[in-house]
């Protein structure tokens with residue numbers, strides 16, 4: 001199916017999506033092609049100087065961490081008990097109950113601690129920097145046996161400055177029972193997050209997951225019972241067998257559950273490694289390998305239906321929720337995700353340090369991505385090498401463009417006064433690439449520029465990923 005045919009795959013029971021006319025116009029084919037290929041590109045802003053020396057990267061991190069109010073620190077635990085059909089994340093699949101798995105968990109924690117010690121040696125300010133939020137991401141960290149989780153947390157608490165940190169933990173509903181949630185609370189976690197993907201068992205099963213919608217609801221209720229009010233649930237739209245009305249049912253359920261935070265992502269099929277996500281992709285997902293083919297009389301909804309789904313998400317979650325950044329919704333009376341704000345809000349954009357397989361760490365001047373393969377990751381650490389696969393620098397031109405793009409991704413109006421504070425009085429309009437893009441996007445009614453404030457229009461909000469990834473000249477050629 002080509003992009004236009006996919007856009008024309010619509011559910012007649014629902015209104016034509018607002019974005020349809022814009023994407024159907026031939027002059028907007030670049031954006032249509034982008035959203036059709038559908039990479040996961042909005043939450044990473046890669047550097048432009050390849051093979052950046054690691055010594056320079058650590059010096060940049062040291063400098064930025066010293067100047068930062070706080071940082072985002074995270075540990076990545078790659079273990080999972082099955083592999084979902086959409087997932088490309090670096091995972092180690094195991095049966096958590098098998099005796100042989102206990103050694104894997106011990107290894108994962110040992111390796112993570114060893115890597116963290118190496119980061120602490122190379123970046124001296126890291127030990128004192130105020131951690132704004134500490135996340136344990138996965139994979140499925142909730143598979144870690146309690147003793148291993150306690151060992152990991154004891155290390156982090158002892159070696160990093162958690163005096164002002166909020167602690168957030170990612171799990172999977174089938175392994176986040178009440179006793180485990182109690183341990184998390186006792187260890188100081190106040191936020192949990194997990195993937196439900198859908199509240200429909202048929203859809204959950206079709207994407208290869210081995211938990212039920214009832215377990216998701218039970219996890220939410222259990223978390224609340226023990227005083228964990230901050231529960232963020234991941235939902236995906238565009239999956240195998242999913243209809244527009246299925247997404248409507250998911251939204252009704254989400255509202256009924258009064259979730260504090262919801263992440264609603266369009267199914268991403270493009271290879272993660274091409275654009276990279278926060279955690280770099282490892283290998284193709286099952287759905288990528290097979291292509292978008294019908295399975296058991298189920299098919300994948302096209303782009304038109306996906307935008308009908310996205311409109312339903314907006315309809316249900318506005319006005320009770322605020323989207324900040326794109327795809328991340330929080331209840332209006334609660335704050336946005338702290339870690340996201342730390343790394344993307346224009347008045348922050350502080351460093352991020354990621355410890356574990358596939359993690360990516362960055363500051364304003366450079367970034368480094370870890371190895372995504374478990375065997376190679378282990379080998380590197382066993383040879384006393386930091387498991388960094390790639391490091392890139394960020395040129396002065398790109399620093400401004402990236403700062404602007406990150407700010408745009410938050411969906412908060414981008415304020416030139418804040419930009420000037422960041423860049424020695426320079427306006428974003430002084431950067432020819434940003435200026436050109438803003439003028440073009442304003443002509444297309446995707447944003448407005450008024451009194452130093454850039455505000456996305458509703459169509460701009462829907463297409464923010466495409467704007468960020470197709471409309472900026474990142475080479476600085478337009479400066480010449």
Ligand SMILES: C[S@@+](CC[C@H](N)C(=O)[O-])C[C@H]1O[C@@H](n2cnc3c(N)ncnc32)[C@H](O)[C@@H]1O
Pocket residue numbers: 086087088089138139140170171172173194195196197234235236265266267268269
């Ligand atoms: C890496 S998972 C970690 C959470 C936990 N392992 C779980 O699945 O419950 C984080 C989230 O990324 C999202 N995700 C992963 N692959 C995706 C894809 N191809 N397209 C859209 N979202 C995806 C899913 O919603 C998933 O819950």
Ligand code: SF4
Pocket residue numbers: 079080081082083084087088089091138139140172195
């Ligand atoms: S989505 Fe979560 S549970 Fe599924 S394979 Fe990926 S990391 Fe593991």
